[in-house]
Amino acid sequence: xxxxxxWRFSLQIAVALFYSNSNVTHSILTRIIKINELKDKEENExxxxxxxxxxxxxxxxxxxxxxxxxxxxxxxxxxxxxxKD
Numbered sequence: 001x002x003x004x005x006x007w008r009f010s011l012q013i014a015v016a017l018f019y020s021n022s023n024v025t026h027s028i029l030t031r032i033i034k035i036n037e038l039k040d041k042e043e044n045e046x047x048x049x050x051x052x053x054x055x056x057x058x059x060x061x062x063x064x065x066x067x068x069x070x071x072x073x074x075x076x077x078x079x080x081x082x083x084k085d
Contacts, residue, residue: 004036007035008039010072
């Protein structure tokens with residue numbers, strides 16, 4: 001993320017240096033726009049991945065609780081059966 005900030009800042013300095021040359025300025029500004037688009041795309045992908053991972057983690061925790069509850073239930077039933085005998 002900071003890479004994009006540094007890159008964009010460097011291009012903004014270049015715009016200031018080459019302000020009198022409109023072709024160079026236009027080219028640099030076009031690159032800044034592309035950098036912003038890439039940054040936004042990267043941030044969106046990061047958020048989607050983060051959301052997916054959190055969803056999977058929650059799902060895994062629920063499964064773990066379910067299996068633990070079933071195992072405890074089976075253990076209790078086994079102990080109850082053993083005590084009856």
